[in-house]
Amino acid sequence: MTTTTVSRPDELRPVVRGELEDLDPVELDAVHRLILRLRMDRSLDRLNELADDARGRGALDRLPAILAEVRARRWPAG
Numbered sequence: 001m002t003t004t005t006v007s008r009p010d011e012l013r014p015v016v017r018g019e020l021e022d023l024d025p026v027e028l029d030a031v032h033r034l035i036l037r038l039r040m041d042r043s044l045d046r047l048n049e050l051a052d053d054a055r056g057r058g059a060l061d062r063l064p065a066i067l068a069e070v071r072a073r074r075w076p077a078g
Contacts, residue, residue: 023031054060 020028020031051060
């Protein structure tokens, strides 16, 4: 693989696309798994931000009571 220093996404995308064309199937699979991991990490970061925001607003304070109500309706005692 070639090493290119490019900082602008509009310049980097064609470079990366060209690099992808030269990968063998095993390397391509590894890159795909890396991309999936990056997306997953980004999603988890966003979920953590949203959860922190919800906690800060007190939106999760009633969660234990809500879960208890749902469980009671779904699985009644007896």
